[in-house]
Amino acid sequence: MSPRVTKLESGISVVTDRMPHLETASLGIWVAAGSRHETPSENGISHLLEHMAFKGTARRSARQIAEEIEAVGGDLNASTGFEATGYYARVLGNDVPLAFDILTDILTAPAFDPDELAREQNVIVQEIGAANDAPEDLIFELFQKRAFPDQPLGRPILGTPQTVRAQSPATLRAYMASHYRGSRMVVAAAGAADHDRIVEDVTRRLGPIAGGGNSAATPARYSGGLEIGVRDLEQAHIVLGLEGRSYHAPDFFAVQIFGNILGGGSSSRLFQEVREKRGLCYSIYAFHAAYSDTGTFGVYAGSDPADSGELLDVVIAELAAAAEKADGVEIDRAKAMMKVSLLMALESSGARADQIARQILVYGRPVPLEELVRRIDAVSVEDVRAAGRALIASGRPTFAGLGPRAGIESAARIAENLGRAA
């Protein structure tokens, strides 16, 4: 059941994990290119390219792409992140070759028809509008902007209406030629999928992909500070965050555990103190987003604007308390939750394909479950406390607030004082 890996001459890695009891397969092509690799005028081009891939190739119209995959009951999707873009499908095992035919076609021979481009630019402008209407999306955009100002990591993945509309077939082709290179691509499949057949297909079909390519993005410089959006909402939505850890940081797993005990499950400190004991909010959680050279760590909560000051005070106090007093029982609970989650990912072809593809992108190899479990188990109580203290000491906090003026400003004042004290 351990994954098989083949590296092609162009640098493309093919990784598969056969799950013999499944009739369906999840598969896709992941590329180490995302919004971090964009210049300011390119902002949103990675995501636009992801959309345009489905809008027709030399052999297929946009409609044919949709019809061919759905005719076999499959589905095709894609997502763009800060550091990677994935194109994936889920189909019956017999239709894996068809799915790869389509996926490789859209990545090697996209048509970039100007009329299709103009319509898709409008679709993305609508997507930006929908994201701006969703407070839980918009608050993270504000947060990211303040954490990494004037840098790719601080710009929205979707881009802005202006930068999206500024792209042309020529800018898309240039971006693709420089970023969609063999050494930055991973083909992955899990479920009812045969490694040798996939290697054969991919070798033939991804021939036009050039080797080489440099994946290094400009190093991130975390900044911090306040970013506020006043809006007529029922809730005050807030995010308080700090610089987090890269995937490669020695204390990466200690920070993961720290986040889990602070605001992971319903036994976490924040859920118990803020929701269960005080009844101040419905949704509160900690997050840790890791990138290649940095990360963000923080807490999201939405509450009655009248309570947002009290809520933020409690978040700050619990953050400090967890770093001082995290204990063995809660740490063991966090470890158990992380280990069972890893096991559950092994039972779903979709989660598994995504996991092995990202492990290749991040670590250069699929990481065995036992090794991950060993690394989690190796974290001590003192490691978790030290990770929490290091997060807090690492620099200025970032506060983002979205909602009615009164609630947001009272929370912002608290965050500002915290910034001065730090």
Place this chain on the structure above:
Amino acid sequence: MSPRVTKLESGISVVTDRMPHLETASLGIWVAAGSRHETPSENGISHLLEHMAFKGTARRSARQIAEEIEAVGGDLNASTGFEATGYYARVLGNDVPLAFDILTDILTAPAFDPDELAREQNVIVQEIGAANDAPEDLIFELFQKRAFPDQPLGRPILGTPQTVRAQSPATLRAYMASHYRGSRMVVAAAGAADHDRIVEDVTRRLGPIAGGGNSAATPARYSGGLEIGVRDLEQAHIVLGLEGRSYHAPDFFAVQIFGNILGGGSSSRLFQEVREKRGLCYSIYAFHAAYSDTGTFGVYAGSDPADSGELLDVVIAELAAAAEKADGVEIDRAKAMMKVSLLMALESSGARADQIARQILVYGRPVPLEELVRRIDAVSVEDVRAAGRALIASGRPTFAGLGPRAGIESAARIAENLGRAA
């Protein structure tokens, strides 16, 4: 691999599907009681009860419930719908007895502590605030209200701040005593779970649950009309709907297929015409929500307010065109998508437990995959067209709009004319 069913003396059904290759199990208790069973003054009590179940029992505090399940890496969750409420867990196979111990404890011996209740009422008021801030949640509340005015099916599942705060330990106990009865409960498990052991556990632990109980809700009377929410948003969010079908309707599967070809996948008529050809929106889809005696069928879209009139015109034209001209190729595609989806549900313990529990609630038995496939395959081209025509002829449409005044009102005028013509 076919599910096993045991019916206990109290009327409780136990259904399990062992998936021998899995190490984890999904399990839960589903009750045929939801917001449809509430009186106007009880509005939201089904959902409040679902929350209070986790707030402590005779043997366990709220914190102990959270800590016990997370100590084994599991998680516990619940959801409330119009006609059913589910309480479920996902754990390693060895921890299934512990999970059932907790689930049966919270449903037989809830503490309903007044202080915990007051805090949880506030948590739900926050949840209502968050839903009101999310346009894609709020638009469906407006739609439901107009489709079924002054009826339980037209009221929000979450209730209102007033009705939620009006509940007491006594009203919770009374609601539970009359609705949480044996004949309305299903215990289900899928994955690494042993049927006989579960039957034994459940028989012992659900002893206090009384038999009998009448699950009939007041029959729904679909109405239709316009419901508009003016709000300062970037997008105009609209839903245009009609009365749909009950689970038991002879043409239920024909309507499912009709919905799929109209606005299911990316090869559907609406996705192709509205998004791909005109670039008018990011999100557009058809939905069909079935209940025991009725249903809703409709289309959601979000667009630039300036385009919402054109968008609605196209939706109406495509609805009529699909009912006249649905063809064999697109119907076969819809059937393939539905069949592969059913197969995928068989590969996930969570989807499978939910599926067999709901089949018992709706049909009184687990329905074999082959039977579902046979029913899907039996639908003819003419059946799909007839189902579409019957939907359109069935009564007044329901239009809900949320967003800036101009866009919403231009769409509302079109919807109003449609209502007059019908």
